[in-house]
Amino acid sequence: MAKKTIREAINEALRQEMARDPDVIIIGEDVSGGAGGSGEEDAYGGVMGVTKGLIGEFGRERVIDTPISESAIMGAAAGAATTGLRPVAELMFVDFVGVCFDQIMNQAAKFRYMFGGKARTPMVLRTMIGAGFRAAAQHSQSLYHLFTAVPGLKCVIPSNAYDAKGLMIQAIRDDDPVIFFEHKALYDIADDVPDEAYTIPFGEANFTRDGDDVTIVAFSRMVHIANEVADKLGREGVSVEVLDPRTSSPLDTDSILESVEKTGRLVIVDESAARCGLAGDIAGMVAQEGFEFLRAPIRQVTVPHTPVPFAPTLEDAYIPSPAKVETAVRQLLEARPRRMSA
Amino acid sequence: MTTFSESQLLDAYRRMRTIRDFEERIHAENTTGDIPGFVHLYAGQEAIATGVCIHLSEKDYIGSTHRGHGHCIAKLCDVKGMMKEIFGKQGGLCAGKGGSMHIADLSQGMLGANAIVGGNPPLAVGAALTAKTKKTRHCAVSFTGDGGSNQGTTFEAMNMAVVLKLPVLFVVENNGYGEGTGADYAVGSRDIAGRAAGFGMPAVRVDGTDFFAVAEAAGEAIERARNGGGPSAIEAVALRFYGHYEGDPQTYRSAEELKRIREEGDCMKIFRARVTGEGTLTEAQLDAIDAEVAELIEEAVAEARAADYPPVSELTTDVYVSY
Structure with missing residues (x-):
């Protein structure tokens, strides 16, 4: 099986679905790039090159460069989706949602419910998340928690190329609006990815490491950090299970609870937010549904409650590090089991 | 000059009369306290919606x-489905989950009322994108008001429609007020059509109390859209009869203005005078429609009142197609 990067895997998913279904279009800023310029067409293929080459195959009618008008892009995708297309819209950086959230949150997400179950809005919104690029406060956030909080949206947060392809194809074929979060630091990570089209269902976690002592739940880039810690501690005889939910909405709560029932200890590593983020959400769920499984307090390793800083020293300290995750795991192992009062 | 057949004119009158009676009845029913939430009435602007939609089929979107x-x-x-929806009842067009501000009927190409001012222009652009991509010759119409015309979404949608040459018509209904603030104050240029033209599309300002003026302009714009000529805009001026919302004391406008609107700006009277004056329709034909519409509204209210509210079990249904 060929090794493909996440960039290549998503590109392949888009190409295969566009070839299969003429209703699939791509719309966004610089998704090809070069429209109206004096140089070459497909100059960008998306700022990270994810949609490169698609215009050559499918033409400008299906790979649509837009003005820098995020509300119009999101609304056009939502309106096109309810009327018969399957648009894959791009919000270049998730940080830009501040200028267009209405079209996602109040429009696309609510059509089905608000219209009494009569509407379908099969759109995919691809967007980029993640710190680590020295891109500072307005190009580095991981705002998937905002979208996860909105009923009507599905949220996909892949960590590897195999998942990215299968989840993207599922997202395009899905009849609900799906937000697909791509971490900018992961595009070049390669995995074995089948050439043929395949889907991965939403709401099914992937266990990237099996273990008995501690459960780590992590999304996106944080899965790699969790794996690194699990491998290191594994050499010391500590057995860490790593669970990648892959989608935050729907969330595979059953798998999380099963794992915590087995290990009795939970660390959640999350780049979204210190407050009202995915870590807090999952911790609350486990505290409510699985309190009796816990042998130690739940630990959340998150970004701090600050904007993403610019200076390398500060940004490095902002991102949850393997050292912080390792410390959290060790603290849980050292914690004495709670004494239950009679 | 567009000419309308007798049956088209009767159809137009029926739509206008239905809107007027529907709204006046909601105005009355609302005082009983049986309509949940708040409603915003369209009375006074009937010639605009009708003058545009008379050119559309159920395959065109608004x-x-x-x-x-x-x-x-x-x-x-x-x-009747609309009335049930406004009362929040089962059998409403949105199963009682949307209400007055979210009535939609996709089978009729109605993409939804929208409680976000400036919410729909980007969506209409999307519907037009579908029409262009699928080469259907259908078109989309975005209705907004003078208030919505000041939203950035409207500007973005207008520019994108020009850039992508989409079959969409932007109808901006200038009814004089965005909530309680005058359009002459809030629209900086006082020229919404001119602003639309600045985006690079044909745009005209018409008398929104004159069905024929609206229909003429809309017919031309919609034909252009269907033929690949891209977007257009119409600013249609017609003051609303009622407040921003039902219960609005309307202290921001004078009693004289309200009286003058009803006397001089009533599109129903203007339409009736013209068609009977020209002899294209008779008083008897129009009276017959009035009677039929009155009966329809009566039945709609009775059925809406008799219908049940949705059961609590529907609280969590239809959030997703699948989850």
Whole structure:
């Protein structure tokens, strides 16, 4: 099986679905790039090159460069989706949602419910998340928690190329609006990815490491950090299970609870937010549904409650590090089991 | 000059009369306290929705506003389903989950009333994108008001429609007020059509109390859209009869203005005078429609009142197609 990067895997998913279904279009800023310029067409293929080459195959009618008008892009995708297309819209950086959230949150997400179950809005919104690029406060956030909080949206947060392809194809074929979060630091990570089209269902976690002592739940880039810690501690005889939910909405709560029932200890590593983020959400769920499984307090390793800083020293300290995750795991192992009062 | 057949004129009158009676009845029913939430009435602007939608089929799409009842009726949504929806009842067009500000009927090409001012222009652009991509010759119409015309979404949508040469018509209904603030104050240029033209599309300002003026301009714009000529805009001026919302004391406008609107700016009277004066329709024909519409509205209210509220089990249904 060929090794493909996440960039290549998503590109392949888009190409295969566009070839299969003429209703699939791509719309966004610089998704090809070069429209109206004096140089070459497909100059960008998306700022990270994810949609490169698609215009050559499918033409400008299906790979649509837009003005820098995020509300119009999101609304056009939502309106096109309810009327018969399957648009894959791009919000270049998730940080830009501040200028267009209405079209996602109040429009696309609510059509089905608000219209009494009569509407379908099969759109995919691809967007980029993640710190680590020295891109500072307005190009580095991981705002998937905002979208996860909105009923009507599905949220996909892949960590590897195999998942990215299968989840993207599922997202395009899905009849609900799906937000697909791509971490900018992961595009070049390669995995074995089948050439043929395949889907991965939403709401099914992937266990990237099996273990008995501690459960780590992590999304996106944080899965790699969790794996690194699990491998290191594994050499010391500590057995860490790593669970990648892959989608935050729907969330595979059953798998999380099963794992915590087995290990009795939970660390959640999350780049979204210190407050009202995915870590807090999952911790609350486990505290409510699985309190009796816990042998130690739940630990959340998150970004701090600050904007993403610019200076390398500060940004490095902002991102949850393997050292912080390792410390959290060790603290849980050292914690004495709670004494239950009679 | 567009000419309308007798049956088209009767159809137009029926739509306008239905909107007027529907809204006046909601105005009355609302005082009973039996309509949940708040409603925004379209009375006074009937000629605009009708003058535009008379050119559309159910395959063409419209996006609407919080003041959407008129657009729904002009687009031939089921009046009884609308009334049930406004009362929040089962059998409503949105199963009682949307209410006055979210009435939609996709089978009639009605993409929804929209409680976000400036919410629908990007969506209409999307519907037009579908039409262009699928080469259907259908088009989309975005209805907004003078208030919505000041939203960035409207500017973005207009520019994108020009850039992508989409079959969409932007109808901006200038009814004089965005909530309680005058359009002459809030629209900096006082020229919404001119602003639309600045984006690079044909744009005209018409008398929104004159069905024929609206229909003429809309017919031309819609034909251009269907033929690949891209977007257009119409600023249609017609003051609303009622407040921003039902219960609005309207202290921001004078009693003289309200009186003058009804005397001089009533599109129903203007339409009736013209068609009977020209001899294209008779008083008897129009009276017959009045009677039929009155009966329809009566039945719609009775059925809406008799219908049940949705069961609590529907609270969590239809959030997703699958989850």
